Amino acid sequence: MKLSKSQKIMRFFTSKERFAEIKKESIQWGFTCEECKERTSFWDIGGVRYKATGNPIMQFACPKCKVKRLQTINKLEEK
Numbered sequence: 725m726k727l728s729k730s731q732k733i734m735r736f737f738t739s740k741e742r743f744a745e746i747k748k749e750s751i752q753w754g755f756t757c758e759e760c761k762e763r764t765s766f767w768d769i770g771g772v773r774y775k776a777t778g779n780p781i782m783q784f785a786c787p788k789c790k791v792k793r794l795q796t797i798n799k800l801e802e803k
């Protein structure tokens with residue numbers, strides 16, 4: 725998958741190792757669509773979320789069913 729603009733900027737300003745770390749964490753953040761129950765990671769939709777806390781609510785369209793609604797961004801815990 726191509727990197728989004730904000731992800732490219734992030735890559736430009738960080739080391740390779742740090743960027744991998746940011747990517748790993750951004751992938752854990754995401755939302756689960758209430759329509760089709762599909763999990764979408766924040767990274768997949770071009771987002772960067774690193775060292776962040778809280779659960780922001782943002783409007784996103786589900787890439788699978790295209791339904792646009794307010795989504796609670798949450799983080800999957802590492803097992």
Ligand SMILES: [Zn+2]
Binds near residue numbers: 757758762788790
């Ligand atoms: Zn969906």
